[in-house]
Amino acid sequence: GFDLIVSDIEMPGLDGLALAAKALQALPRVRILLMSGYPSSLDKGKALAPSRIGTIAKPFTLDDMRRAIAAALG
Secondary structure (H helix, E strand, O other), X not given: OOOEEEEXXXXXOOOHHXXXXXXXXXXXXXXXXXEEOXXXXXXXXXXXXXXOEEEEEOOXXXXXXXXXXXXXXX
């Protein structure tokens, strides 16, 4: 199984929000980290499942990503 799924929100076809919704249904313990350069998209991600979804705003550094991953898995 997966512990964490990291995805951009804005993608062609299946966007990150739809991917997150499907993953939350299929994988009861998975955590999700969504990234975007659009604050409104991040708000939608947080609203989907606040206890299982973390967000990170673009642009970010490698250290920012490490902290976001640690928080998502924490």
